[in-house]
Amino acid sequence: MQQRSEETRSKIIESAIKLFSSRGFNAASVDDICADAGISKGAFYHHFESKQALFLALLDGWLQTIDDAIEASKDKSAPETFMRMTEAFPYIFQSAGNHLPMYMEFWLQASRDEKIWQATVAPYRRYHKYFATLIKKGIDEGSFAEMNPDVAARLIVSTAMGLLLQSLLDPKGAKWEKVARESTTMLLNSLVKK
Amino acid sequence: MQQRSEETRSKIIESAIKLFSSRGFNAASVDDICADAGISKGAFYHHFESKQALFLALLDGWLQTIDDAIEASKDKSAPETFMRMTEAFPYIFQSAGNHLPMYMEFWLQASRDEKIWQATVAPYRRYHKYFATLIKKGIDEGSFAEMNPDVAARLIVSTAMGLLLQSLLDPKGAKWEKVARESTTMLLNSLVKK
DNA sequence: AAAAACATACCGACTGGTCGGTTTTACATA
DNA sequence: TATGTAAAACCGACCAGTCGGTATGTTTTT
Structure with a gap:
């Protein structure tokens, strides 16, 4: 199934919206987003360049x-x-x-x-x-x-x-x-x- | 003279406006501002906390x-x-x-x-x-x-x-x-x- | 000579991004 | 249904570079 993959992707987006909104683009680090989404940095860069x-x-x-x-x-x-x-x-x-x-x-x-x-x-x-x-x-x-x-x-x-x-x-x-x-x-x- | 001091201060402000405007607050580093103003980091932190x-x-x-x-x-x-x-x-x-x-x-x-x-x-x-x-x-x-x-x-x-x-x-x-x-x-x- | 103004070297924290390795998934075959 | 396997998904340690800020020393002003 590619369901897990899509779930991960949407978790990243969800956390990104949340953190970009509250802290700003620069202040919200990739690590922060990964931590909030509960995934690893590897997963992040697998989904986004x-x-x-x-x-x-x-x-x-x-x-x-x-x-x-x-x-x-x-x-x-x-x-x-x-x-x-x-x-x-x-x-x-x-x-x-x-x-x-x-x-x-x-x-x-x-x-x-x-x-x-x-x-x-x-x-x-x-x-x-x-x-x-x-x-x-x-x-x-x-x-x-x-x-x-x-x-x-x-x-x-x-x-x-x-x-x-x-x-x-x-x-x-x-x-x-x-x-x-x-x-x-x-x-x-x-x-x-x- | 405190004229030099004021000149330095206004040079910092001038450069800061220029760089904050063009690059944004986060992207414009203190080093950048100092370089643009032609002063040192020591001078910067002497004037601004x-x-x-x-x-x-x-x-x-x-x-x-x-x-x-x-x-x-x-x-x-x-x-x-x-x-x-x-x-x-x-x-x-x-x-x-x-x-x-x-x-x-x-x-x-x-x-x-x-x-x-x-x-x-x-x-x-x-x-x-x-x-x-x-x-x-x-x-x-x-x-x-x-x-x-x-x-x-x-x-x-x-x-x-x-x-x-x-x-x-x-x-x-x-x-x-x-x-x-x-x-x-x-x-x-x-x-x-x- | 005291104080204010400025310079320089440096620090620890943190950044975006990479990379080799591991796990999970999808699918063909039996 | 069970099994083998290649690819996709994921992990986490690591890197080089940058950041704001500091400590210490030097010059200039008063």
Whole structure:
């Protein structure tokens, strides 16, 4: 059976997410990850070429979940999609919340590491394009006010990212789910045709 | 003269900003900083207790510039303040742009390091309070529409941070100064009373 | 001459990664 | 079903290099 192999691999990934999130990419050593996963260093390097390769694997997994989420919301109207975004915030804050520092690390590493940058920027541009197209569709349909779809898409992404960042810095400083819901609604209202 | 001493100190800080920005806190070693500054390790540890202490000094310097900027915009009306924010964007993107990765690093470290967190979160809360008060003032004066000042303040900070983050990831993906100016204007329009 | 500023050699801890050897698995054969 | 065997999976000691930090000595300033 190759079941054991897959189990080991997922144990490594699980521990890596946990430790990268809590300590950071640099501070979490390969030894730490192996110890947490309860496997040996040999097993680690059997499954992953390097520490960076593991990092990239984690990044891929994350991007995949975003792709899935986008795919699931296709064929929806623009306002409906954004409403769903609003509804999704509690879920995002709960599930992504713990791993948020790691996603930030992706971001930061991307600005310094060519390989990671290439793996990150292409999906980012794809997402932006998706949002911009969606907004343009909404404008054409008459449900959104006249505006620059490109700028509006950046604005929406900014809001989501900025809220997550603020919640990361000061988790107990506000009821973030509530703030996220209300500010997204606020933003959405400014887009919708009056 | 204590002039030489101060020169050494500022040389260290200069090199630290440069290397922390380009390589990150962990990847930039004390030796690297010393080499870049053209001084010895002894000199380094004469001026700073530890690498973390240097990091905190850099953080303090950054927060000071924000404080100064806020202080300079006081006694202005709320809409005027936000208009000035818009005007300031090109400057921000130019000056902060290069050091942005380091500021992100502050953010990230703050979520993991108690000391750095305390040094970061207090100013953050102060800034948020300032914005919220400003918005409330604008509402009371009748220039802003009815809204939750707290949420609106988070939204504004989110926008600024999110834009900076996006520009960090994909500097050549858009004309960020233009996007920032337009989306801030968009946001401001949604606040102003119609 | 006292003190502050700086230089240099050095330390133990830890890092990512390697390597020879061992165990487990998958599969063909009988 | 039992058995032999090659490959895949895994182990853990080990390596060379780097890290932040220190101890001690030298130069410069006051």
